[in-house]
C-alpha cells in the first residue's frame with residue numbers, strides 16, 4: 337500500500353528512506369563493513385511504506401517504453417526543439433557570430449522603443465467569448481485586394497544574407513510555400529530579379545528607400561514593376577541612421593571585416609564563416625559595394641530632405657498599391673493617405689531608428705479610426721507570438737509584418753527555420769482565435785481586446 341510518506345516527492349523523503357532502499361555504497365566492501373552498513377542503514381519495507389508493493393510485469397512496462405526516433409539531420413534536430421519564436425532566438429544566438437546576432441536582435445540607443453513595443457503586447461487583455469463553435473477557423477484575410485491565408489507578411493530586412501548565406505532566397509521560398517507575402521528591402525543582398533525568379537509564385541512587395549539620387553530610386557521602382565512585384569512600400573522613418581549601439585561597439589561592417597576578434601569567432605562558428613567565404617560575395621544587390629558601416633551608408637545615400645512632395649512624385653511613377661511604412665501619428669497617417677497612399681504601416685522600424693518612440697499597438701486604434709475607411713492599416717514591431725497578431729487585428733489592423741521572428745528562424749536553420757517560424761506563428765494565431773471564440777479573422781473586433789494600464 338502506498339503510505340503518505342511514500343507519496344511525497346523523492347527529494348522531500350526522509351534521508352533514511354533514500355539510504356535504505358537505494359544501493360549499497362560499495363558492493364565489494366568487506367563482510368564486516370557490509371554488516372555494519374546493513375545494521376545502520378537497512379529499513380524493513382513496512383518502515384518505508386513499501387509493504388504490499390509488487391514488481392511491475394513486463395507486459396505493463398513495455399507500453400511505457402517509447403524510444404524517441406533518432407533524427408540524424410542536425411538542422412531538423414535543432415528546429416524540432418523550437419516551440420516558440422523565443423526558442424528560435426535562443427538557437428539563433430548560438431549559430432551566428434555575435435556581431436551578426438546583435439545586428440539582427442538589437443535596436444537603437446537604449447533599445448527602449450523595442451522593449452516598449454514588446455511590452456505593449458503584454459498589456460493585451462483578451463476577452464474570450466464562450467460557447468462558439470470553433471471547430472473550424474479561417475485565418476485568411478484580404479489585403480490590398482489579394483487573399484492571404486494568414487494575416488501577416490515578412491517585413492523588409494537588409495543584409496539578410498549575412499544572417500544566413502541563402503538569405504532572401506530562403507525566406508522567399510518559405511514564404512511562397514506558406515502563401516505568405518515577402519517584402520524585399522532596398523538594402524537586400526539578393527536582387528529584385530533574382531527574387532522574382534526564385535519564387536515566381538510568391539506574392540512580393542518591394543520596399544523603397546528614396547536615395548539622394550532620385551534617378552536611382554526611379555530605376556529600382558521600374559525594375560520592381562517589371563519583375564512583377566505587387567506593391568511598393570516606402571519607408572519614411574529613416575531620415576538618418578538610428579544609433580544602434582551594439583553595432584557601434586561590435587564595429588560591424590558589411591561584409592564583416594576580418595579582424596583578430598572575427599578570426600577568433602570563426603573558430604566558434606566555422607560553418608557560418610565557411611558559408612560566407614564560399615558563396616556569392618555578400619554585397620548589396622541594389623547599390624555598388626560599400627566599404628563602411630551601415631550607419632555611414634545610410635547617412636551617405638538616404639535623403640534627409642524627403643517630404644510629402646516626394647510621396648506625390650512616387651505616386652506618379654508607381655501605379656500599383658503603395659504603402660507608407662514608419663507612421664507613428666494620426667496626422668501623418670492622414671497626410672500619407674491624402675498624398676495617395678493605399679495603406680500605412682504603423683511601425684517603429686523594430687525600434688531601430690528613433691529610441692523612446694511610441695509603441696505601435698498603442699496608437700493603432702486612433703490611426704484606424706482616422707484613415708481606416710480610406711486605406712489599409714498594417715502594424716509591425718515587437719511581434720513574437722501569433723497572439724500578438726490577433727491582438728493587433730482585433731484593434732483594427734488589416735495585417736501585420738514580422739521581422740525578427742522570421743530572421744531568428746533563418747539564423748537557426750535557413751529556409752526550414754523560416755518555415756518553422758511561420759508555422760509557429762500560424763499555430764499560435766489559430767489557437768488564440770479558437771480560445772477567443774472567433775471562427776475567423778473577420779469576426780475579431782475591439783470587444784475581444786483591451787489594453788491594461790501600463791505597469792498594471
Ligand SMILES: Cc1cc2nc3c(=O)[nH]c(=O)nc-3n(C[C@H](O)[C@H](O)[C@H](O)COP(=O)(O)O)c2cc1C
Pocket residue numbers: 439440441491492493494521522523524543571661683684685686687688716717718719737738739740741743
Ligand atoms: C535586421 C533588420 C533589418 C531591417 N532592415 C530594414 C530595411 O532594410 N528596410 C525597412 O524598411 N525596414 C527594415 N527593418 C525593419 C523591419 O522591416 C520591421 O519594421 C521590423 O523588423 C519589425 O519589428 P520586429 O523585428 O520586432 O518584427 C529591419 C529590421 C531588422 C530586424
